[in-house]
Amino acid sequence: MPNITFNNRLRQIILIGIIIFLTILFVLQLSIFLPGLLGGITLYILTRKEYQKLTQQKKWHKGLTAFLFILGSLIIISIPVYFSIRMVTPKINSLINSQHEVMQGLKIFSDKIESSFGLKLFTDENAKSISTKISSFIPGLLNGTLNLLTNLLMMFFLLYYLLINGTAIEKYLNHIIPLEPENVDKLASETILMIRANAIGIPIICIVQGTVAAIGYLIFGVKEWAMWGFVTGVFAFFPLVGTMIIWVPLVIYLYSTGQNFTATWLTFYSIIITGNVDYITRLGLLKKMGNVHPMVTVLGVIVGLKLFGFMGLIFGPLLISYFIILIKIYINEFTTTENNKDSVT
Secondary structure: OHHHHHHHHHHHHHHHHHHHHHHHHHHHHOHHHHHHHHHHHHHHHHHHHHHHHHHHHOOOOHHHHHHHHHHHHHHHHHHHHHHHHHHHHHHHHHHHHOHHHHHHHHHHHHHHHHHHHOOOOOOHHHHHHHHHHHHOHHHHHHHHHHHHHHHHHHHHHHHHHHHHHHHHHHHHHHHHOOOOHHHHHHHHHHHHHHHHHHHHHHHHHHHHHHHHHHHHHHHOOOOOHHHHHHHHHHHOOOOOOOOHHHHHHHHHHHHHOOOHHHHHHHHHHHHHHHHHHHHHHHHHHHHHHHOOOHHHHHHHHHHHHHHHHHHHHHHHHHHHHHHHHHHHHHHHHHHHHHHHHHHHO
C-alpha cells in the first residue's frame, strides 16, 4: 500500500513537472503575442456582460454578435491611431529630411541646458549616434507596425473565441482553480474591477493630458496647437515618457528655428504641468474608479511595462493586486484551518 501511494505521488509530480515545462515553453515562444493575448482578455472582460445579455436574454446569434463587438472595438481603437498617423507622418518625413536643422536645434537646446544647469547634453560623439538613430527610424517603425498588426489580429481572434465560449471557459476555470468558491469569486471580482478601472481610466487620462498640453501649446503660440495636443494625448497612453515623445522634439524644433522664448517656457510648462497632471489624474482617478491604492498603481505600472509591454498599464496593477489577494487567501484557507485543527486537538 505505501508503494502504491508513493508511485501515485511520483507520477503526479512528474506530470506536474511536464505541465510546468510545457507552460514555460509556450510562454517563451508566444511572448511576442503577449500584448495581443492580454488585450483580447481585456476586451472580453469589458464586453462580456453586454454580449451575454444580447445572446442569452435577447437570443441574438452568437457568431454575428461577436463580429459586431469586434467591429465596434476595431473602430474605437483605429480612429485615434488613424488620425495620429495622418497627422504625425508629414512631421516625421520633415524631421528625417532635415537632419541638419535637427542637429542644430539639438545643439542650441544643449547650450541652453548647459548655461542653466551646467550639464552638457550634446557632444560630437552622441551627435553621430543621434544621426544614425534618426536614419534607422523608419525601418524600426515598420517592424513595430508589423508587430502591432500581428498583435491586433491575435487580440481580435482571442476576443471572438472568448465571446463564443466564454461561459464554458469560466466554468472550467472555476472547476480547476484549487481554491474555495468564495476565494475564486474574490479573484474574479478583483480582475473585473482592476481591468475596468484601468481600461476606462487610461483613455480618460489621455484626454485630460492631451487637453492640458494643447492649452500650453496655445498659450505659447505653437502653430497647429490642436493637432499637437491630440497627438500628445495619444502618446500619453504610455506613462512617464509618453508626452515627452511629442513635446521634446517640438521644443528642439522651436530652438532650431530661433523661437527661444517659446521653447524655453514650453519646456517649463511641459515638465511642471503637463508631466505632473499625468500622475495626479492617474492616481486619483484609478483610486476613485476601482479603489486602487496609489502604490499598487505605481508599482504595477513599473512591473507591468517590463513584463507585458504597453498592456502592462492594465495588467501590472492587477498582478500586484493578485499578489496581495493570494496572501490573504492563503491566510484564510490554510492558517485558519491549521489553527482550528490545533484548537480541536
